[in-house]
Amino acid sequence: MNGRKLPYPLLEIDLDKLRHNLAALNERCQSLSVEVAGVVKGFTALPEVVRAYTDCGIRCIASSRTAQLRAIRDANVDCERFLIRIPMLSELSEVAALADMSLQSELETLRALNASCAQREKRHKVILMLDLGDLREGFWSREELVDAALEVEYKLDHLELAGVGTNLGCYGSVAATPEKLRELVSAAEAVERAIGRELQYISGGASSSVHMLLNGTLPARVNHLRIGEFALFGGIYGCYPDFLRRDVFTLRLEVVECRAKPSYPVGELTVDAFGKTREYTDRGVRRRALCAAGRVDYGDPFDLTPRLAGVEVLGASSDHTILDVEDAAVPVRLGDVLDFGVSYGSLVYLTNTPEVRVACRGGGQKITE
Numbered sequence: 001m002n003g004r005k006l007p008y009p010l011l012e013i014d015l016d017k018l019r020h021n022l023a024a025l026n027e028r029c030q031s032l033s034v035e036v037a038g039v040v041k042g043f044t045a046l047p048e049v050v051r052a053y054t055d056c057g058i059r060c061i062a063s064s065r066t067a068q069l070r071a072i073r074d075a076n077v078d079c080e081r082f083l084i085r086i087p088m089l090s091e092l093s094e095v096a097a098l099a100d101m102s103l104q105s106e107l108e109t110l111r112a113l114n115a116s117c118a119q120r121e122k123r124h125k126v127i128l129m130l131d132l133g134d135l136r137e138g139f140w141s142r143e144e145l146v147d148a149a150l151e152v153e154y155k156l157d158h159l160e161l162a163g164v165g166t167n168l169g170c171y172g173s174v175a176a177t178p179e180k181l182r183e184l185v186s187a188a189e190a191v192e193r194a195i196g197r198e199l200q201y202i203s204g205g206a207s208s209s210v211h212m213l214l215n216g217t218l219p220a221r222v223n224h225l226r227i228g229e230f231a232l233f234g235g236i237y238g239c240y241p242d243f244l245r246r247d248v249f250t251l252r253l254e255v256v257e258c259r260a261k262p263s264y265p266v267g268e269l270t271v272d273a274f275g276k277t278r279e280y281t282d283r284g285v286r287r288r289a290l291c292a293a294g295r296v297d298y299g300d301p302f303d304l305t306p307r308l309a310g311v312e313v314l315g316a317s318s319d320h321t322i323l324d325v326e327d328a329a330v331p332v333r334l335g336d337v338l339d340f341g342v343s344y345g346s347l348v349y350l351t352n353t354p355e356v357r358v359a360c361r362g363g364g365q366k367i368t369e
């Protein structure tokens with residue numbers, strides 16, 4: 001890299017709005033004795049943004065990647081670090097060094113992690129995952145879960161069995177419902193009977209469980225949620241409560257070409273740059289703008305929502321975003337900077353590339369990078 005970052009593409013993160021969301025959710029959780037783990041993988045755990053979580057009293061910071069936990073440690077963020085992707089056998093020394101707690105679903109991994117923790121003279125908390133049908137991570141049978149819990153409790157001295165958890169609404173699109181979480185509580189109670197004590201945590205899922213917190217249907221014994229998207233985007237599909245901000249993130253792109261062109265391609269049609277057959281609608285000659293950022297920066301162009309009324313995303317190549325600006329509320333010109341809302345999916349890309357400048361605003365100061 002040549003040092004100077006270009007002004008655009010720019011991702012702006014409004015930390016005041018994020019703090020508002022975090023505080024509002026944390027308060028509702030606290031009133032029901034539910035502890036929040038702040039999931040920060042969505043923005044690649046940028047330390048300045050992670051501090052917004054600890055500012056709001058969220059003490060446990062969760063990521064799917066040990067590299068992100070390392071970045072948080074190296075930035076001296078004062079928090080508990082929680083690994084929420086089932087770890088590789090090959091990364092257990094990092095897990096022991098960087099994480100205070102992790103999600104687990106394999107007995108062999110638990111035994112090896114115990115050995116890694118013994119070497120480092122560390123104690124590490126584990127939450128055992130139960131798969132309730134979404135078919136991503138977790139023990140499938142209750143017996144296996146209880147057996148693993150017994151082994152952790154009585155044999156694996158460097159591990160502390162902190163609780164039982166589940167994940168829903170990911171691979172299998174299975175809805176998080178009170179019934180599913182009652183199954184989780186019942187399995188957790190089977191573990192408690194086996195080990196003869198109460199578990200610290202029954203971890204009832206991710207953002208897809210937050211609606212139950214808000215409408216009072218979260219089963220009483222569920223006392224832990226791992227929340228990412230809901231705080232960052234003010235809700236998730238089907239549930240955007242009006243007390244949360246939905247505009248924490250703004251992507252700003254510069255227009256590099258703007259002119260009237262036909263809306264239907266001219267010539268013999270084959271496939272696009274990605275080998276896909278596409279459909280085009282002939283709407284006659286319309287004004288179009290080209291912005292200097294593309295799929296390499298954000299993934300899917302249809303995850304961008306233009307903030308200027310009348311602007312429509314038509315598509316993108318690796319490095320260009322193509323917009324219809326014929327009906328834009330304000331005329332669009334070469335050199336203009338257009339604002340977009342982004343999705344959770346695109347945020348991961350935007351915060352992972354050195355070519356997108358990230359700037360935080362809020363907390364009294366203007367802009368920091």
Ligand SMILES: *Cc1c(COP(=O)(O)O)cnc(C)c1O
Pocket residue numbers: 039041042064084085103167205206207208226227228229230
């Ligand atoms: C990503 C993740 C979460 C957070 O998911 P959101 O939908 O962003 O709230 C929680 N738990 C696990 C295991 C995850 O991988």
